[in-house]
Amino acid sequence: MLASQKDFNNAVSQVKLLKEDPGNEVKLKLYALYKQATEGPCNVPKPGMLDFINKTKWDAWNALGSLSKEAARQNYVDLVSRLSASSESPSPEAPAADRKQPESDSLVVTSEDGITTIRLNRPAKKNALTTQMYHDIIAALQAASKDESAITVLTGSGDYYCSGNDLTNFTHLPAGGLEEMARSAAALLRDFVNCFIDFPKPLVAVVNGPAVGISVTILGLFDVVYATDRASFHTPFSHLGQSPEGCSSYTFPKIMGSSKAAEMLLFGKKLTAQEACAQGLVTEVFPDGTFQKEVWARLKAYSKLPPNAMRISKQIIRNREKEKLHAVNAEESSVLRERWQSDECMNAIASFLSRKAKL
Numbered sequence: 001m002l003a004s005q006k007d008f009n010n011a012v013s014q015v016k017l018l019k020e021d022p023g024n025e026v027k028l029k030l031y032a033l034y035k036q037a038t039e040g041p042c043n044v045p046k047p048g049m050l051d052f053i054n055k056t057k058w059d060a061w062n063a064l065g066s067l068s069k070e071a072a073r074q075n076y077v078d079l080v081s082r083l084s085a086s087s088e089s090p091s092p093e094a095p096a097a098d099r100k101q102p103e104s105d106s107l108v109v110t111s112e113d114g115i116t117t118i119r120l121n122r123p124a125k126k127n128a129l130t131t132q133m134y135h136d137i138i139a140a141l142q143a144a145s146k147d148e149s150a151i152t153v154l155t156g157s158g159d160y161y162c163s164g165n166d167l168t169n170f171t172h173l174p175a176g177g178l179e180e181m182a183r184s185a186a187a188l189l190r191d192f193v194n195c196f197i198d199f200p201k202p203l204v205a206v207v208n209g210p211a212v213g214i215s216v217t218i219l220g221l222f223d224v225v226y227a228t229d230r231a232s233f234h235t236p237f238s239h240l241g242q243s244p245e246g247c248s249s250y251t252f253p254k255i256m257g258s259s260k261a262a263e264m265l266l267f268g269k270k271l272t273a274q275e276a277c278a279q280g281l282v283t284e285v286f287p288d289g290t291f292q293k294e295v296w297a298r299l300k301a302y303s304k305l306p307p308n309a310m311r312i313s314k315q316i317i318r319n320r321e322k323e324k325l326h327a328v329n330a331e332e333s334s335v336l337r338e339r340w341q342s343d344e345c346m347n348a349i350a351s352f353l354s355r356k357a358k359l
């Protein structure tokens with residue numbers, strides 16, 4: 001039996017109560033189904049080329065063709081029910097009572113069902129990493145390595161996974177000037193990446209949207225990377241006058257071969273989720289509409305596996321190259337220390353800050 005008008009009205013109210021922003025693509029689907037269910041097939045004039053937003057909405061509605069109002073109503077109700085289920089599924093809501101919480105609200109750490117979740121929570125800035133967030137992530141990983149959980153997850157709030165280093169980090173010059181800033185940034189970067197190299201338990205990235213810069217490079221140090229099909233992977237280091245970090249100068253060629261790695265790390269080629277998966281950087285890609293539900297159900301099942309066995313297996317794999325990874329991290333951090341003092345880098349950051357340049 002198809003959904004009734006009452007089911008549809010309930011779903012319309014439910015959308016407003018969703019705990020998580022479902023992202024633009026899903027919102028567009030909801031819009032199109034709503035219009036089809038309430039007004040029938042699209043028969044209004046197509047907005048002009050420059051009216052981007054209304055044209056995108058019109059395209060989505062028009063793409064539903066002659067779908068009946070009843071079928072559209074049913075599809076809308078089904079989609080909302082999946083979204084509601086996923087926003088209720090595992091529970092990254094409950095902060096662990098005995099855990100020291102991060103210094104700022106930009107990072108939320110929760111523990112439940114054998115999973116510790118570290119969530120980047122600065123959606124208005126696309127989860128760009130502030131200096132404080134680097135420190136908080138280090139502390140969260142150190143705590144997670146000793147807590148009761150079997151698996152640790154890094155994910156983001158809102159439509160982005162992470163837009164990389166917050167470029168305004170470099171605008172707060174200390175008393176020692178540019179040289180001192182570059183020295184302390186390199187030391188922080190090295191400590192940050194070391195925590196990922198040394199992390200002793202299964203570490204999973206739940207990539208909920210586009211990823212940029214250091215949030216992409218450190219994926220090579222995760223055990224498993226799940227991505228929504230809305231995600232993209234971008235390392236625009238040359239554009240920024242910078243060079244690779246996160247051990248990517250070693251892990252990327254190993255994962256995807258030297259020429260694919262060079263296209264990303266030298267030329268800043270942006271990969272789609274499917275491309276990143278085909279090249280081995282991503283483990284599996286999920287449709288955005290069911291991403292949260294499917295991924296968390298799977299992680300919940302994995303978290304029931306014997307934790308010591310998982311730790312030991314990870315140790316055997318990681319120990320083979322830990323020393324190498326530490327050496328690579330030290331070298332990359334030291335090269336970046338010089339890069340950050342270069343005109344190329346300063347100009348690129350100034351250009352972003354004056355809103356002239358966007359990736």
Ligand SMILES: CCCCCCCCCCC/C=C/C(=O)SCCNC(=O)CCNC(=O)[C@H](O)C(C)(C)COP(=O)(O)OP(=O)(O)OC[C@H]1O[C@@H](n2cnc3c(N)ncnc32)[C@H](O)[C@@H]1OP(=O)(O)O
Pocket residue numbers: 124125126128129131134163164165166167168169170181182184185186188189212213214215236237240242245352358359
């Ligand atoms: C002295 C100690 C310092 C310690 C620092 C530690 C150093 C470790 C560093 C390790 C090296 C890391 C390298 C990298 O990660 S390189 C990658 C850097 N990232 C970028 O270049 C991305 C820049 N952002 C963009 O190009 C776009 O914002 C983006 C494509 C991501 C999204 O575009 P969109 O149009 O969708 O959205 P907006 O641009 O309007 O963004 C919304 C607001 O968010 C702000 N934003 C986004 N990303 C960043 C960022 N990386 N840094 C700072 N701010 C960011 C953006 O400015 C908007 O803000 P407003 O709303 O205020 O305008």
